Amino acid sequence: MKNDLVLRVVAKLFTPFVLLFALYVQFHGELGPGGGFQAGVIAAAAVILYAIVFGLPAARRLVPDAIVESLMAIGVLIYAGVGVAGLLLGGAYLDYFVLDRDPVHGQERGIFWVEVGVAVTVSSVMLKIFSMFASRGHDPDE
Amino acid sequence: MGHYAYFVAIFLMVAGLYITIARGNLVKKLVGLSIFQTSVYLLYIAPGKLIGATAPIVAPQFTTYSNPLPHVLILTAIVVGVATLALGLALVVRIREAYGSIEEDQILAQDQDGDGADASR
Amino acid sequence: MMAVLVVAVAVQRNLFSVVVLTGIYSFLMASVLVALDAVDVAMTEASVGAGISTVLLLGALYLVRADEAKPMHRPLLPLLVSIGVGAALVYGTLGLPAFSDPNAPIHTHVAPRYLNDALRETGVPNVVTAVLASYRGYDTLGETTVVFTAGAGVVALLRRRRRDGEGGK
Secondary structure, X not given: OOOOHHHHHHHHHHHHHHHHHHHHHHHOOOOOOOOHHHHHHHHHHHHHHHHHHHXXXXXXXXXXXXXXXXXXXXXXXXXXXXXXXXXXXXXXOOOOOOOOOOHHHHHHHHHHHHHHXXXXXXXXXXXXXXXXXXXXXXXXXX | OOOHHHHHHHHHHHHHHXXXXXXXXXXXXXXXXXXXXXXXXXXXXXXXXXXXXXXXXXXXXXXXXXXXXXXXXXXXXXXXXXXXXXXXXXXXHHHHHHHOOOEHXXXXXXXXXXXXXXXXX | OHHHHHHHHHHOOOHHHHHHXXXXXXXXXXXXXXXXXXXXXXXXXXXXXXXXXXXXXXXXXXXXXXXXXXXXXXXXXXXXXXXXXHHHHHHHHOOOOOOOOOOOHHHHOOHHHHHHHHHHHHOOOEHHHHHHHHHOHHHHHHHXXXXXXXHHHHHHHHOOOOOOOOOOO
């Protein structure tokens, strides 16, 4: 598909805008519809579009396999880490009100980091599952 | 006619259930399962709506909001549903490689014949 | 409209058209959800149901490469079972409150407390995000773990053993 001019140009034009929209949805999830899940899926969709038009090896150069696999786990660890931070600062597990100088700012900080963790995990898992399906058919050693 | 939303959700649920149990193709069963799941989302969210209310995002110019609690539940359910679909499809791919077919009747026949599949991959 | 789509999905045998019809069905469901004021859920259903699900189904079809075989016997018993389940459900929902009844129990017990206090206690206007990330944060931790487990499971199922260093996972 990378020989088709229209697809190539459109994919290259769209990918940064879609990624920007994913970041917008992530950070405005508190003021409007959105949040971690939607942002993660939209970011994965941008990279999947790039992979479909330009081929999986080009997408692998863009986002290496090792990074995607470690991001899958790092997202969950960020989420759990926010909980542990609540423990270390004096509250119970996943208490947000101890994270900053007053409870409301602590809640906002906790919600922010939790949504970041969720978005990281969801986007890398969706991308990894897609590349697993897409690369299975190429190696005929089974 | 206050229960119309429930009837629509139940019709979709019955159709999804029929696809899942009546068709032998494994991929179609998974599609039927996902249709079943989306009908359950409708069943949960429809009772939360109040006519004349707005989305549950607090703003000074609105006074009534629709109920936010089903939304939270269904958000989780959607993501878990796609995780299940991904795992199910990975299993279907492995079954196809082991048995050579994704029709339930042919897979059962191969198993009962005993020459079955090289399931020790 | 959605009923027509679902019946078409049941009858169609070409799996590619089944996948496309399911994508249309997900988009219609997302529009219905917007009409029901569930904007977060609609965004998630549109991106996950119509986006990721369609991509995964197409990826699996590319690997499986088959069409549905002609059914050999008329599925009368499953049809009767489905209709029986549907009748039982209709009987069950007749006791539920009517659509958009402000005095229904779900609007009077816990929801007003969340709607009134979420902005003051968490500083976040989107009540759904506040409940998801703060009031019910444990559930979201579990859900993130489920997503991670699904990814790990797919990797475990579809990873190829490396033999003498040839590429591809």
